[in-house]
Amino acid sequence: MVAYKSAYLRAHYPAEFMASVLSNGGGYYSTLSYIWEARRMGLKVLLPDINRSEIKYAGRDKKIRTGLMQLKDLPQEAGQKIVRERVKNGFFSSLDDFLHRVGLRLHLQDVKILIHGGCFDGISPGLSRSELLWKGLHFFAMKEGKNSSGLFDHIHEPVSVSHFNDRQPGDSAYDVLQQESRVLGFIFSVHPLDMHRETLKKLSYVQAKELCSHVGKRVTAVGRLVTGKTVHTKHNDPMKFIPFEDATGLYETVFFPKIYGEFCHMLNSERPYILKGRVSESYGAIHIVVDHVGFLN
Template sequence: KKTMAKERSNFIEGCAGTNKIPGKKANAIFDLLEKFAGYGFNKSHSAAYGVISYQTAYLKAHYPVEFMAGLLSNEINNTDKISVFVGECKRMGISILPPDINKSGLKFVPETQDGKMAIRYGLAAIKNVGEAAMAMSIQERERAGGYTSLEDFCGRIGTRIANRKMLESLVKAGAFYFVGRDRAELFACIDESLSCAAAAQRDRTVGQVLLFDEATHAATTKKRVVTPWSDHERLSYEKELLGFYVSGHPLDAYADLLATKNYQPIGSLGNLDDRSQFRIGGAIVQVEKKFTRREGKPFAVVWVEDQTGALEVVVWNDVYITVSEILVPGRVVEVRGTIDTRGDLLRATAQKIKVPSANKPNGASNGIERSTSAESEPAVLLQFSPATTTEELREVRELLASSPGHRRVQLLFDRPNGELLRVEAGSELRVELTRDLEQRLMRWLVTTKSERRTVPLDSAA
């Protein structure tokens, strides 16, 4: 940049003296040259890139599964990139098989399933497991055969390698699906499995062997009665650890509703011209609240996702102050705005955000009849003490948003004078009170009829 800046005056003088070009036009020409100097390169470099482009295009066209497996393996430590490439695999009709402790390689590998070529997710690409540990687990699998249970896995690779964090990630990612036990149950058995493995290791160290053989140490732990994870929890774990959803999609329950709205797929927005208008429907996956530098006004950067891709949306203050309450991860929203195609990644600016509805609260789509009958159901009552913090209320809001449905929610706030303030949570936060949600709201939930009768209705609410 400094070198180019020094040449500007020489260029302007040369343009004027040689070609009679006015100074204003000469400066505009030099601006173009200066911009090119930031990324331009010589012909030999261009030729090398051309050859590589041809070779990779040939491989992608003629060996698509092998090519995409290699591409995914090359970005094995970048979950965000993996998510992008998985989307490309889906576009190409290539299935991505979930990680399996008995089938997966260290990296992504081609695999035949039901007569079709697919790609098996690599164990080293799962967050928090460690490439070295996975390499040793594969080595043990090849030496002594496939693992039969979580306990067998812990016992064979040892507790020096198998730690709680690694096992949690493997279970959450579905890598032990083959054992036929629910993920939540396996998750609850992790400590017991590690304890059994540690005990077996101590016995081997002191030379003790059980009555038959040491394989009995790997017996499966007793089954436990554990509340299964909700679809939202299971899918959230998959997204967090793998970079994409494997066993479903959060929007599957809203497919009919979104179809009736004729939203534009997020994956197609890249074809629009810069500053074009769009209208999409999707789930909020991340919210970052920020403040403008000069005036300190709040705004947000929101990531919205549908089944074709994800989009970064900037929600400036004028829109943010009207919709801040509904900007919650897991909430299904409709976004209208303008697209920005100038950068490497698509971005957008929101003009309007709302919760989609078709006479169905919170975007749930189970029929008008159910919505009507839900009005006769008692409201879900949540009671809060005077010491309740903003963080606690935010946690409750996210829990409610994770289980959209038809039942009304009322918030009861204890006042210092002993009276109660009752507030309607609003139609956007109606819920389906599943066993899982009930358990997670237990700290605040008003459950007995006597408790319900003692709650007054505040006329100011």
């Protein structure tokens, strides 16, 4: 009955269903894997937004808005203060407005997390995250009544945040992705494999969605490790079942004891891999029996 209800909700209320899955910590797979599964379902998964995000993920009309809960180092109490203020007095019009309404009840680190997570992108047209951070640093320096790390030694009187002359460099794409990875726990804006497009252009490989047509053949695949399960053979030798993911979907792999011993010590979810092996089918399920692992980068 639970499986039937889940299938019904996924089919008829996909955004709401996937938002609920994400809010409840997913399951066997990582949060990022569920986000990309939602995108493959045709849903748009959006960054957290200071005016639109609730504490949990929220889904509606083919869109999922990331909740403030995903900002892994943001205290729950800080998120609740933001939502309460927004409900009571309306949307925030700018970072300046946010800081004057909520800033006195937050810490600088909280605001840095919100900025790096993209929460102010929607109400800060024309401003980079570096510029927003500069504004935040100034606000908290004035709040504390002292200079912050010598950055404001030249200021002799209070200056409104909105009039602060911020001429900070723009954010590089790499900086933005690194910030997202640090505060959200993963790179959100692009699939991890998209960062290796030039390398992938030179590589002949089979995508996850095409593996079913290569049963019995030796293939090369690429992917990011999702999770893994170690088991032992009847001779007590360790082996591992590991799902990997590319931009088209998830696929299962098997590392038998010899290959497990040779490669599994170097596997983690932080980098993508090149996998070589034979595609096999068992009880209708497709997997790759891996015989070699390489680094994509």
